[in-house]
Amino acid sequence: MTRQPYRLLVRGAWLVAAATVLLYGGSAAAAELSVCIDSSSPVAAIDAHLARAIAAHEHAQLRIHRFDSSDGDDAFSLKDFGKLTRQECELVLGFPIDTDAQDVALGGLQATSPYGHTGFVLVTPGSSKVASLGQLPKGTRVGVAYLTTPNIYFAEHPGLQADVTLTTDAALKALATHVDGAAMVWKPAATRYLAEQHLDGRLEMHALDEPHARFNLVALYDKDHAAAAAAFERAIAAMQASGELRRLLAPYVEVGALPVSSRGSSAMAGRPRYHARAAGAGRRCATKGAGATAKTSAPPALYTEAQATGGRQKFLDNCAQCHGQDLEGMAGPALKGPNFASVKSNFHVGDIFTIVTHNMPATQPGSLPRQDYVEIMAFLLQQNGYPAGGSTLTYDETMQSKVPFIYRGK
Numbered sequence: 001m002t003r004q005p006y007r008l009l010v011r012g013a014w015l016v017a018a019a020t021v022l023l024y025g026g027s028a029a030a031a032e033l034s035v036c037i038d039s040s041s042p043v044a045a046i047d048a049h050l051a052r053a054i055a056a057h058e059h060a061q062l063r064i065h066r067f068d069s070s071d072g073d074d075a076f077s078l079k080d081f082g083k084l085t086r087q088e089c090e091l092v093l094g095f096p097i098d099t100d101a102q103d104v105a106l107g108g109l110q111a112t113s114p115y116g117h118t119g120f121v122l123v124t125p126g127s128s129k130v131a132s133l134g135q136l137p138k139g140t141r142v143g144v145a146y147l148t149t150p151n152i153y154f155a156e157h158p159g160l161q162a163d164v165t166l167t168t169d170a171a172l173k174a175l176a177t178h179v180d181g182a183a184m185v186w187k188p189a190a191t192r193y194l195a196e197q198h199l200d201g202r203l204e205m206h207a208l209d210e211p212h213a214r215f216n217l218v219a220l221y222d223k224d225h226a227a228a229a230a231a232f233e234r235a236i237a238a239m240q241a242s243g244e245l246r247r248l249l250a251p252y253v254e255v256g257a258l259p260v261s262s263r264g265s266s267a268m269a270g271r272p273r274y275h276a277r278a279a280g281a282g283r284r285c286a287t288k289g290a291g292a293t294a295k296t297s298a299p300p301a302l303y304t305e306a307q308a309t310g311g312r313q314k315f316l317d318n319c320a321q322c323h324g325q326d327l328e329g330m331a332g333p334a335l336k337g338p339n340f341a342s343v344k345s346n347f348h349v350g351d352i353f354t355i356v357t358h359n360m361p362a363t364q365p366g367s368l369p370r371q372d373y374v375e376i377m378a379f380l381l382q383q384n385g386y387p388a389g390g391s392t393l394t395y396d397e398t399m400q401s402k403v404p405f406i407y408r409g410k
């Protein structure tokens with residue numbers, strides 16, 4: 001159920017027909033542009049319109065390959081996108097990139113310049129004056145789709161009550177039928193739902209001023225298809241100048257790129273998801289230094305084997321749905337390995353434990369018994385290469401612990 005993205009980008013000069021011929025190295029009639037479109041994307045239809053307009057600009061034959069990133073049990077990964085760009089098409093349209101993510105790792109894929117932007121929005125009754133989460137009355141029920149980024153906002157707005165639904169439509173329906181007082185959902189999906197249900201006047205969308213809510217849309221491509229990407233960017237630039245791009249994208253997507261923000265962390269960069277996946281904010285800003293030296297010394301034994309064993313089950317029950325059964329990351333970031341706890345991130349055991357006890361599970365922060373949190377922490381330590389031993393991990397000591405938390409390999 002987690003997965004996602006698509007669509008394309010901007011900038012460059014207008015491409016004249018003669019240049020198209022050179023670009024594709026053949027006669028104009030033979031030139032072909034192949035694009036991949038995610039049929040599970042709420043903007044799949046717009047992607048197709050856009051692709052047709054681009055192909056027309058390029059005097060190219062268009063070939064559309066449709067795929068469904070919501071198909072199957074496993075999250076659609078960058079590897080899958082890589083396969084698409086090598087085997088099925090030159091450009092994957094509509095791929096969202098979190099503007100709060102700093103170093104977006106695209107797994108060797110290239111991205112065009114952003115051609116549009118969108119994101120998660122707060123939807124409220126048109127009659128209310130509320131335009132942000134902070135203005136919602138305490139106790140307001142807010143609908144969010146399972147495994148989507150807005151689940152994390154409840155940690156910062158503890159007065160709100162999460163109504164986690166299976167789909168975005170279900171969250172909007174709960175709002176339209178007054179079960180919920182607001183919803184936080186992916187804008188293109190909300191735009192479609194409001195239009196289909198004739199709710200445009202009754203419900204209103206507001207940009208969410210929260211971390212990881214804003215996305216630029218790019219096209220992904222393999223380095224072998226740089227020529228197609230360049231043609232694409234030129235056509236987009238021309239269409240932007242003429243106003244055609246705006247007409248094509250509205251009202252689902254805004255034209256142009258959002259500036260990349262300086263507030264985000266990069267923990268989840270490279271795995272942008274509009275159904276799911278959040279970037280790893282909420283991380284304590286650790287000071288540099290302490291962690292760097294710890295790597296060389298042997299990791300201390302902080303917990304007992306029995307605690308880790310108990311922790312495994314509690315992790316599966318309470319955390320795995322978002323962080324993955326193998327801690328590999330899903331809606332929430334990975335919780336093991338060098339990308340999670342690197343020397344550079346400079347975590348201490350107490351930092352991680354504070355996040356876990358205060359902010360997790362993301363939908364019901366602080367809801368578990370203390371002893372369960374302790375055992376889950378023992379399991380996280382074990383999974384990151386810390387040995388079991390004779391001393392028992394305790395709640396209070398763990399909270400204060402300045403022991404560096406660095407992935408030790410396994």
Ligand code: HEC
Pocket residue numbers: 147149151152267277278279280281282283315318319320321322323331332333335340352355356360361362363376
């Ligand atoms: C409903 C989904 C969800 C559940 C359930 C959940 N988490 Fe999370 N978790 C997240 C998200 C999303 C983030 C990223 C938070 C952010 O960006 O602020 C996160 C962040 C974290 C972090 C910080 C990681 C980092 O890179 O900074 C830790 C540690 C963590 N979760 C542990 C847990 C544990 C342990 C549990 C079970 C008790 C749990 N989570 C349950 C969604 C979830």
